[in-house]
Amino acid sequence: MAPGDGEEGGHYKRGRGAGDCKDDDGENGPDKRCRVAAGSACADGEDGTGDYYNISGDGDGTGEDLIYYYSDDDEEAEVGVSTIQRDERRYVVLSEDDVRDRQGKDTAEVAEVLSVPPGFATALLRHFKWGKTRLKEEWFSDDRRIRDAVGLPAGGAPAPSALSRRELVCAICFGSFRAGRTRSAACSSHFYCGECWSGYLRAAVDDGPRCLSLRCPDPSCAAAVVRELVDAVADGADRDRYARFALRSYVDESGGRIKWCPGPGCTHAVEFVGCAGDDATDVLCDCRHGFCWSCGEEAHRPVSCATVRAWLLKNSSDSASVN
Numbered sequence: 273m274a275p276g277d278g279e280e281g282g283h284y285k286r287g288r289g290a291g292d293c294k295d296d297d298g299e300n301g302p303d304k305r306c307r308v309a310a311g312s313a314c315a316d317g318e319d320g321t322g323d324y325y326n327i328s329g330d331g332d333g334t335g336e337d338l339i340y341y342y343s344d345d346d347e348e349a350e351v352g353v354s355t356i357q358r359d360e361r362r363y364v365v366l367s368e369d370d371v372r373d374r375q376g377k378d379t380a381e382v383a384e385v386l387s388v389p390p391g392f393a394t395a396l397l398r399h400f401k402w403g404k405t406r407l408k409e410e411w412f413s414d415d416r417r418i419r420d421a422v423g424l425p426a427g428g429a430p431a432p433s434a435l436s437r438r439e440l441v442c443a444i445c446f447g448s449f450r451a452g453r454t455r456s457a458a459c460s461s462h463f464y465c466g467e468c469w470s471g472y473l474r475a476a477v478d479d480g481p482r483c484l485s486l487r488c489p490d491p492s493c494a495a496a497v498v499r500e501l502v503d504a505v506a507d508g509a510d511r512d513r514y515a516r517f518a519l520r521s522y523v524d525e526s527g528g529r530i531k532w533c534p535g536p537g538c539t540h541a542v543e544f545v546g547c548a549g550d551d552a553t554d555v556l557c558d559c560r561h562g563f564c565w566s567c568g569e570e571a572h573r574p575v576s577c578a579t580v581r582a583w584l585l586k587n588s589s590d591s592a593s594v595n
């Protein structure tokens with residue numbers, strides 16, 4: 273057995289200092305349904321998102337771990353709940369609509385506070401792994417550097433796209449187009465016709481989620497191609513595929529804070545709100561699929577992830593030698 277395995281309460285030790293808890297971003301928004309807090313310093317304490325009450329702490333450091341429950345929690349809350357139920361209070365299961373709602377709220381908030389169009393807000397949030405607090409802090413200390421990294425024009429309220437004000441030659445197909453018939457990305461310098469733009473977008477979306485980081489077709493230009501431009505120039509199916517990648521990025525690019533449930537056919541995501549990073553932490557999705565937060569395999573506590581990995585490897589090599 274690996275060190276730490278099976279040690280009762282390994283995740284719930286008393287007196288865990290705040291330094292043990294990496295809440296990457298300090299996000300404690302009021303929309304966060306925090307069901308956490310088994311002795312964890314990560315608990316939402318300040319924002320009044322719910323009434324906690326302590327049902328088992330004895331205050332003298334000798335007895336049970338502190339476990340807090342939401343007073344409106346509809347789940348059974350008992351002292352001595354099984355391990356997986358206790359773990360459940362350290363994460364939140366999100367439906368695809370929950371993910372969409374949160375992403376929409378975060379994007380709208382950042383767009384308003386930073387005075388940028390939503391497409392740029394999305395690009396900025398992705399750059400910061402969807403951590404809006406850190407984005408806002410760094411933006412207000414040095415927005416120039418962040419604009420450069422993401423491909424936003426320097427200074428002022430940028431426009432995601434511009435239409436030409438005079439007759440221009442499309443720099444891809446060399447056709448000549450009247451004023452208003454060619455369009456640029458945020459650079460307002462390199463103009464292309466609608467057909468060339470939609471072809472450019474199609475190729476980008478075919479390439480997968482990297483289309484979210486698309487730049488101006490001019491090889492010397494780093495101006496970002498963002499949602500507003502995509503919606504204006506891409507064909508319907510490509511627009512939908514782009515939107516799909518954009519939605520998934522809220523989880524895929526969360527820096528491991530949120531993960532998709534690996535259960536068959538499940539579209540839920542799970543957000544860890546406690547102190548993640550421990551070995552072998554089981555979570556139970558609303559689809560009833562239990563999986564290990566650390567390695568993604570089926571729930572396997574108290575066996576360590578390394579043991580499970582070795583066992584799976586052995587099984588696959590055994591079956592390969594039989595065949």
Ligand SMILES: [Zn+2]
Pocket residue numbers: 442443444445446447464465466467468469
């Ligand atoms: Zn063209």
Ligand SMILES: [Zn+2]
Pocket residue numbers: 457459460461462488489490493494495
């Ligand atoms: Zn450009």
Ligand SMILES: [Zn+2]
Pocket residue numbers: 533534535538539540557558559560561
């Ligand atoms: Zn699931």
Ligand SMILES: [Zn+2]
Pocket residue numbers: 551552553564565566567568569572576577580
């Ligand atoms: Zn594991």
